[in-house]
Each structure stands twice: as structure tokens, then as C-alpha cells.
Amino acid sequence: MEEKYNGQNEENLSMEDILKQMDEVDERRGRSKTAEVHSIQPDGLLVILEGKLDGFAPESELVKPLKEYNIGDKIEVQIMKVDEDEGRSVVSEKRIYFRTALKKVENAYKSGEPVTGTILGETKGGYNVKLLNVVPAFLPGSQSGIRRGRPIPEGEQEFKVINFRKKKRGTNIVVSLTAFKEEKVKAYFEALETGSTVEGTIESIKDFGAFVRLTNEVVGLIPASEVSWDPSQKVHDVLNVGDKVTVKVIDVDPEKKKISLSLKQLQEDPWNTVEEKYPVGSVVEGVVKSIVPFGFFVMIEPGVEGLVHISEVFWGNVRRDLKELIREGDRVKVKIKDIDKEKRTLSLSYREALGDPWDNIEEKYKVGEIVDGKVVKVLPTGAIVELEEYVSGFVPVSEMSWNFVDRVEDVVKESSEVKTKILSIDKENRRMRLSLKQATEDPWQKVHTELKVGDYVEGKITRLIKSGAVVMVDGYGVEAFLPASQVAMKRVENLEDAIKIGEHRRFKIIRLVYDPEKDVRNMVVSIKQLLLDKEKEETQKALEELSGEESSTLSLGEKLKEHLEKNSEGEK
CATH class of the missing domain: 2.40.50.140 (Nucleic acid-binding proteins)
Structure with a gap:
């Protein structure tokens, strides 16, 4: 019997066989003995029995794993057999322990x-x-x-x-x-009350919330909305697997075995004191959390966010891309416009926190003053020039240049730096009228001083228009008008047949007006009158020459005709 048990694992024997073996060993070797662990071997324990090192307990006959024994431990063993050749006994701790353990199991069943x-x-x-x-x-x-x-x-x-x-x-x-x-879960749920505080360990994290291990049998859920008063924070931003947490029970469903927990409700709701901390009209600092088409959201503190509507971003009728002004994460100053504690919303103003630049506009800018600006928009009717952020004025096409302006784009380009003269300021309507041409000296004053009707000037034809041509007058920087009727001695059907753009010629001034009070300045020139003057001059010269010749049978008129014909032939 001893050899049979020694060669088999006790799990392959029935308990009846094990008990019989134990009885047989008891009869032959005694019921139990106290042994002391002498050394730990790879396959079992060497033990001291009755003062002599003559016992070996195989690992399979031990109650605990081999690594849990220490030298000097006292254990109760049963002698299984005696090896006469080696002079030691094979003992079992498990055989002694088994009957006691079996009794404990039976008692546990009954109780x-x-x-x-x-x-x-x-x-x-x-x-x-x-x-x-x-x-x-x-x-x-x-x-x-x-x-x-x-x-x-x-x-x-x-x-x-x-x-x-x-x-x-x-x-x-x-x-x-x-x-x-099930019994423990039932008892736990019966003892659990809504509003109570419990402790647990974060077991897993999902987008919708975090699972908390409350006991070995019970797990609760912290919904994402109950993690933080700051709605922008994700569950992963606040919690990690393995974190020990104290949470508040906000809902219990014993039938479905569900427990809803809250981490944020153990902290003070920031909206309880928002009116005291951030009164309407105060200017506070916050962080830009998100940018949307209708404005941007600013976090004043975790859990307290407000909206800066697009209408509260810029002063005046300005339409700019918000992302050119701010970025997510920027710290900005905003003014508290309105608080709705019930709806947990704040209305904020970015522009009012900066201050309205038009409040003291008349102190900063004077009518008649020449200031620097930047062209921000070119229109068919003029240009918008920005003097500072949110302060801009309009330059009408009539104030673009001292000369005729066909296209505004020919005078200024967007983003170009310019000097302008302030013509008027309308604080109430937030408007300003500017002039580019008046920021420079009026060239027509020199024209008025030095030139008059009948004078001859030279210039270059810069462009052709339906009714004539525009001439840039040399030395004065002003443009004169050449009517189509004044291009040649005879009627011209096609201007391009008579004159060319870029052609440099001499002209006669036939009209000159300078009235700065009425803002009237113009010059009209003529090629035709120049030719007529030249012809008249030549005729007068010829008469003078012929009148000095000796008498002839020809009349003076005939002589003049003959003279002109000769000159004409020579020119040909």
C-alpha cells in the first residue's frame, strides 16, 4: 500500500483509498509526529524527527508550496515508510492535515x-x-x-x-x-445609499466613463460627465488605471446591479460662486478652448466657460478670420457681459476688454492731420485705410490722386503703407474720411503760378479714352486732357491713327482752371491749335518777306499764293 501511494498523485486516488492508507500507516507507524525543517531541497524538505535527521517530506506531500517553508519551521507529519537502505523515513504533512481539512470543509458546508x-x-x-x-x-x-x-x-x-x-x-x-x-453583492447594495461616499480603484477607462472596482464583487461607473466640472476634459485627462479614488454614489439600481458614481460632486461646483467671483462688468483672463464660426469659447476656470460671440470680437464692421486673431490655448482678457447661472452660460466680450479705440478718437486724431496708415481693402469707389486696429477711414476715388484716376488699383495696392490726410471724423457713426492726394503738395499750385492759357507745354500721351487722350505734362506731374477734336487739323475717326500711347509731343494750353476751394483743377491742351498757330506764324513771315520784294505785275495775294505753293512743294 505504501509503494502504491508513493508512486501515485493523491488526486488520482479516491478519498476512501487515502483514508485507508492513513489508517494502515497509523497502525504501523503512529498517528503523527512533530518535525523540524532542517533544509529545503529542490524536490522536498529534509526534516528532523525525534532529534535525528532522518525524515524527508516530498513536495507532493506538503500542504503549502515549497517556497513558503523556512528552515526551523515546525510541522506535523505522518511517517509513510522507512527506507532501511538510506536510513531515513518518508513523511507526509498532507496526510495529517487532510483529515482536519476535510472536517473543516464539512463544517463549512453545514454552516x-x-x-x-x-x-x-x-x-x-x-x-x-x-x-x-x-x-x-x-x-x-x-x-x-x-x-x-x-x-x-x-x-x-x-x-x-x-x-x-x-x-x-x-x-x-x-x-x-x-x-x-451574489450574497455579498446583495448585502453591499442593501447597505449602499445614494449620496454616500465610497472608495475604489480605477479598473478600466472608456470614452464614456471609468469603471471603479469597489469590492471584489462590485464595480461602479463614473460617467464621463461626472469626472470633472470642466466639460472639455476627457476621462483619460483626469484618471489612470490603478488610481485610488474617493467617489460619491449618485444612483443605485439593485435589480440591474448598477452603481453610478461621481468624482466631480465631491468638489465644489464652481457655478455656485460664479456671480461673486466674476461679477458682470469685470474683466477677467481665460484660455481659448475652441473656435467656432460664430465666435470662440473661453475657459475662465475649470468648469466655467463662456462664449465670445463674433459680434463681440471686433470693433466696427470688421469681418476677419478668427483664427488670424487667436488660437486655441491662447490666454486672453474678456469682459463679463451676462451670467445665466441656471443654464450655466456666460456671455463675454473680447473687444470691450481691450477698450473701444473710438472713445477718445478726437484726442488721438485731428482733422487736417497727416497720418500713416495701411491699405486693407481696395474698392471700385476708393480704398479703406487702417490707422490702427479697429480704426480705419475711407479714401474716395476723388481723393486718391491729384490726377485723373481710372482704376483705384493703379494708385494703391492692398497691404501697402500710405500717408493720408484726415478730412473729417464722425465719432458717432465710427467713420473717417481720408485723402491720399492732400497728404502731398498740390502740383496744380505751381501750374497756376507758372502757366496760363496759350502757353505751350510738352508731355507724353499716357492713355487713350473715347473722347480723347490723357497727357502727362512734363515738369509738373499733372495730367491734361486732349480732346479728340483737337488732335489734328482735320476730323479724326480713329485716334490711334493720329496719336500713339507713349508718344511725346508739344501742345498748346487752351483751357486752364484752378479753383481749390471748389476742388476744381484741370487743363485742356490742343495739337490742332498748335498747328494753326504755326501756320499763322508762317503766313505772317511770308507776308513780311513778299512785301519787301520789287514791284511785279502779280498782286500781293497772288505772290503769297505762289510762295505758299513753293513752300508746300518743298515740304513735300
Whole structure:
């Protein structure tokens, strides 16, 4: 019998066989002895029995794992056999312990108290379990709470003995993991109250919230909305797996075994004191959290955000891309416009926190003053020039240049730096009228001083228009008008046949007006009158020459005709 047991694992024997073996050993070797651990070997323990080093306990006959024993430990053992050749006994701790452990399991079955054990592995219909390190038992799958294919729980578990039946060949023991869990869960839910505070460990984190392990059997959920008063914070920004947390119970559903928890409700709601901390009209600093088409949101403190509507961003009728002004994460100053504590909303103003630049506009800018500006918009009717942020004025096309302006783009370009003269300021309507041409000296004053009707000037034809041509007068920087009727002696059907752009010629001034009070300045020139003057001059010269010749049978008129014909032939 001893050899048979020594060659087999006790789990392959029935409990009846084990008990019979124990009885036989008891009769031959005594019931139990106290042994002291002398040394720890790879396959068991060398022990001292009755003062002599003559015992060996194989690892398979130990109650605990080999690594849990220490030299000097006292253990109760049963002598299994004596090896006469080696002069030592083979002993078993498990044989002594087994009967006691089996009795504990039976008592646990009767009392309903838990008994500890470990799950050895999966078998048909369930799992093999070892109770109190020595007593084999069966755990049905339906009583395990373990999903098929999932890892088997490691380490000691608490089982409830739901069946303990003695048979001829042993004892049939069936245990349950879920029975005690259900009882514990039920008891936990019965004791749990809404509004109470509990502690737990973050078990897993999802986008919708964080699961908190409250006990070995109970898990609660912190919804994402209950993590922080700051709605922009994600669950992962606040919590990590393994964190120990104290949370408030906000809802309990015993039937569905669900518990809703809150982390933020253990902190003061910032909206409770928002009116005292941020009164209407105060200027505060915050962080830009997001930019939307209708404005941007600013966080004043975690959980307190407000909207700066697009109408509260810029002064005046300004339409700019918000992302050119600010970026997410920027710190900005805003003014509290309105507080709705019930709806938890703030209305904020970015522009009022900066101050209205038009409040003291008449102190900063004077009518008649020449100032620097930047062209921000070119229009068919003129240009908008910005003097400073949110302060701009309009330059009408009539004030673009001292000369005729066909296209505004020919005078200024967007983003170009210019000097302008302030013509008027309308503070109430936030308007300013500017002049580019008056920021420079009036060239027509020199024209008025030095030129008059009948004078001859030279210039270059710069462009052709339907009614004539525009001439840039040399030395004065002003433009004169050449009517189509004054281009040649005869009627011209097509101007391009008579004159060319870029052609440099001499002209006669036939009209000159300078009236700065009425803002009238113009010059009209003529090629035709120049030719007529030249012809008249030549005629007068010819008359003078002919009148000095000797008498002839020809009349003076005939002589003049003959003279002109000769000159004409010569020119030809």
C-alpha cells in the first residue's frame, strides 16, 4: 500500500483509498509526529524527527508550496515508510492535515461559511479545485462566473460548499464561486445609499466613463460627465488605471446591479460662486478652448466657460478670420457681459476688454492731420485705410490722386503703407474720411503760378479714352486732357491713327482752371491749335518777306499764293 501511494498523485486516488492508507500507516507507524525543517531541497524538505535527521517530506506531500517553508519551521507529519537502505523515513504533512481539512470543509458546508481554495484547471463541465490546499472539489461552470475562454482566476478564492456527500469510494464535494458573490453583492447594495461616499480603484477607462472596482464583487461607473466640472476634459485627462479614488454614489439600481458614481460632486461646483467671483462688468483672463464660426469659447476656470460671440470680437464692421486673431490655448482678457447661472452660460466680450479705440478718437486724431496708415481693402469707389486696429477711414476715388484716376488699383495696392490726410471724423457713426492726394503738395499750385492759357507745354500721351487722350505734362506731374477734336487739323475717326500711347509731343494750353476751394483743377491742351498757330506764324513771315520784294505785275495775294505753293512743294 505504501509503494502504491508513493508512486501515485493523491488526486488520482479516491478519498476512501487515502483514508485507508492513513489508517494502515497509523497502525504501523503512529498517528503523527512533530518535525523540524532542517533544509529545503529542490524536490522536498529534509526534516528532523525525534532529534535525528532522518525524515524527508516530498513536495507532493506538503500542504503549502515549497517556497513558503523556512528552515526551523515546525510541522506535523505522518511517517509513510522507512527506507532501511538510506536510513531515513518518508513523511507526509498532507496526510495529517487532510483529515482536519476535510472536517473543516464539512463544517463549512453545514454552516454556510466560506472556505478557501484554488482553481487547478479546467475540466469537463467546470473546473478542478483544491480546498485548503489538500481537499479536491469540483466547481461547475454555471457556479464559476468565469466565461469560457477567459483566464482562470489565480490565487486563493473563497468558495461556498454547495454539496458534501460521502460515498463508498470517497466524498463528493461541489463548490460555488458565485454563491458568495451574489450574497455579498446583495448585502453591499442593501447597505449602499445614494449620496454616500465610497472608495475604489480605477479598473478600466472608456470614452464614456471609468469603471471603479469597489469590492471584489462590485464595480461602479463614473460617467464621463461626472469626472470633472470642466466639460472639455476627457476621462483619460483626469484618471489612470490603478488610481485610488474617493467617489460619491449618485444612483443605485439593485435589480440591474448598477452603481453610478461621481468624482466631480465631491468638489465644489464652481457655478455656485460664479456671480461673486466674476461679477458682470469685470474683466477677467481665460484660455481659448475652441473656435467656432460664430465666435470662440473661453475657459475662465475649470468648469466655467463662456462664449465670445463674433459680434463681440471686433470693433466696427470688421469681418476677419478668427483664427488670424487667436488660437486655441491662447490666454486672453474678456469682459463679463451676462451670467445665466441656471443654464450655466456666460456671455463675454473680447473687444470691450481691450477698450473701444473710438472713445477718445478726437484726442488721438485731428482733422487736417497727416497720418500713416495701411491699405486693407481696395474698392471700385476708393480704398479703406487702417490707422490702427479697429480704426480705419475711407479714401474716395476723388481723393486718391491729384490726377485723373481710372482704376483705384493703379494708385494703391492692398497691404501697402500710405500717408493720408484726415478730412473729417464722425465719432458717432465710427467713420473717417481720408485723402491720399492732400497728404502731398498740390502740383496744380505751381501750374497756376507758372502757366496760363496759350502757353505751350510738352508731355507724353499716357492713355487713350473715347473722347480723347490723357497727357502727362512734363515738369509738373499733372495730367491734361486732349480732346479728340483737337488732335489734328482735320476730323479724326480713329485716334490711334493720329496719336500713339507713349508718344511725346508739344501742345498748346487752351483751357486752364484752378479753383481749390471748389476742388476744381484741370487743363485742356490742343495739337490742332498748335498747328494753326504755326501756320499763322508762317503766313505772317511770308507776308513780311513778299512785301519787301520789287514791284511785279502779280498782286500781293497772288505772290503769297505762289510762295505758299513753293513752300508746300518743298515740304513735300
